[in-house]
Amino acid sequence: MPSIFTKIINREIPSYKIAEDEDFYAFLDINPNAKGHTLCIPKKEVDKIMDLDEPTYLGLMAFSRKVGKAIEAAIDCKRVAMTVIGLEVPHVHVHLIPLNEMKEATFQHKVSLAPEEFSEIAEKIKSKIE
Numbered sequence: 251m252p253s254i255f256t257k258i259i260n261r262e263i264p265s266y267k268i269a270e271d272e273d274f275y276a277f278l279d280i281n282p283n284a285k286g287h288t289l290c291i292p293k294k295e296v297d298k299i300m301d302l303d304e305p306t307y308l309g310l311m312a313f314s315r316k317v318g319k320a321i322e323a324a325i326d327c328k329r330v331a332m333t334v335i336g337l338e339v340p341h342v343h344v345h346l347i348p349l350n351e352m353k354e355a356t357f358q359h360k361v362s363l364a365p366e367e368f369s370e371i372a373e374k375i376k377s378k379i380e
C-alpha cells in the first residue's frame with residue numbers, strides 16, 4: 251500500500267506544497283513544532299534514509315538545503331534545524347524546523363495553526379525559493 255506521503259505526491263491527499271522537482275517534494279508538516287516546519291521527501295518510496303541509493307540521498311540533501319534557505323529567508327528564526335526520524339511515517343522525510351528555542355526541536359512542543367495560516371506560511375516560503 252502506498253505511504254501517506256506517496257498519496258500526497260500523487261495529489262490523492264492535499265498538502266501545503268512548498269517545492270517540487272522531478273525527484274523530490276516539499277510541504278508543510280501538518281502538526282508543526284514551529285511555524286514553517288517543512289518536510290522534504292524523495293518521490294521514490296523508501297522507508298529508512300540509510301537505505302536510499304547515494305544519488306537520491308545526496309539529491310535529497312541538496313533539495314532540503316534549497317528549501318531550508320528559503321525557510322531562513324521567510325520565517326523569523328535563529329536557524330533551521332534538520333532532522334530525520336521516521337518512526338511515524340515509513341517514507342523518508344527530512345524535517346526542516348525553524349528554531350528560536352531548543353524546545354522546538356523536541357517534537358513535544360507543537361503549534362496549532364489555522365488553514366489560512368498554513369497557506370500564508372507556504373506562500374511566504376515559496377516566494378523565497380531560488
Ligand code: AMP
Nearest residue numbers: 254278279280281282335336337338339
Ligand atoms: P516521523 O515519521 O516521526 O518523522 O514524523 C512524521 C511527521 O509527518 C510528523 O511530524 C507528522 O506531523 C507529519 N505528517 C503526518 N501526516 C502528514 C500529512 N498528511 N501532511 C503533513 N504532515 C504530515
